[in-house]
Amino acid sequence: DxxxxxxxxxxxxxxxxxxxxxxxxxxxxxxxxxxxxxxxxxxxxxxxxxxxxxxxxxxxxxxxxxxxxxxxxxxxxxxxxxxxxxxxxxxxxxxxxxxxxxxxxxxxxxxxxxxxxxxxxxxxxxxxxxxxxxxxxxxxxxxxxxxxxxxxRLATGHRAAVQILTGRPFDPETSVDRMVIGDRVIDVAEGTR
CATH class of the missing domain: 3.20.20.140 (Metal-dependent hydrolases)
Incomplete structure (x- = not known):
């Protein structure tokens, strides 16, 4: 058993x-x-x-x-x-x-x-x-x-979701402009995350 x-x-x-x-x-x-x-x-x-x-x-x-x-x-x-x-x-x-x-x-x-x-x-x-x-x-x-x-990290063989920002990463006025996930690029509406 x-x-x-x-x-x-x-x-x-x-x-x-x-x-x-x-x-x-x-x-x-x-x-x-x-x-x-x-x-x-x-x-x-x-x-x-x-x-x-x-x-x-x-x-x-x-x-x-x-x-x-x-x-x-x-x-x-x-x-x-x-x-x-x-x-x-x-x-x-x-x-x-x-x-x-x-x-x-x-x-x-x-x-x-x-x-x-x-x-x-x-x-x-x-x-x-x-x-x-x-x-x-x-x-x-x-x-x-x-x-x-x-x-x-961004490297060959690593999985990643990349944010393209409108400014510095930790600035409260910064928003996400685009996301890259795998081979897809996603346009994000202005002012939304």
Whole structure:
């Protein structure tokens, strides 16, 4: 008889075998340090999701080689304990420390699918360089997802959706003029995205 398939066990084995990183949503410094401790003890790759207080433990994040996927530093509509010590410039601080970053498009509170570019623009307004913001949306995101061999940059054999913009990428007045997806060029109506 074949053993029964257990998706949970298979996922854990994938992490322990190094095929996939340990991905954990952790916001408070203490929780981040606990996750990093597990990753270090088990010698597994680690991706921190949310990481509101990552600025408080950058050295520890670097030591483990963890990567960080950031959500919004501040969310509208209510008090959140995980945002008490959040800093709006955490993306800049992590990038300056050479910690790989990306931005969330979904999470426990249900962000919109197009949230990542907005989060990148907000991070630029808080001091993240445009180059680091673009990296977080492209090669950084692909690396964190383990798909850097297929996504994240313009290269032969890579899949891409390219936006042709009317101005600088993170300028609020900039809009998408055209999209190139595969061999299709899509003209986008003025003022829409």
């Amino acid at each position: 074949k053993p029964k398939l257990d998706p949970g066990s298979d996922a854990v084995l994938g992490i322990l075998d190094g095929k996939a990183p340990l991905r954990v949503e952790a916001h408070w410094k203490e929780d981040i340090l606990a996750v990093l401790g597990i990753a270090k003890a088990k010698k597994v790759r680690c991706v921190l999701l949310g990481a509101s207080e990552a600025w408080r433990c950058i050295d520890e994040i670097k030591e483990v080689g963890a990567m960080v996927v950031l959500g919004p530093a501040q969310r509208f509509g209510g008090n959140r304990l995980d945002a008490l010590r959040a800093r709006s410039d955490v993306a800049r601080l992590l990038a300056e420390a050479d910690v790989p970053i990306a931005f969330m498009t979904a999470g426990a509170v249900g962000y919109r699918y197009d949230c990542a570019p907005l989060l990148a623009a907000l991070a630029v307004s808080e001091g993240l360089s445009e180059a680091d913001a673009l990296r977080a949306l492209t090669t950084g995101a692909a690396k964190i997802m383990g798909m850097e061999k297929h996504l994240g």
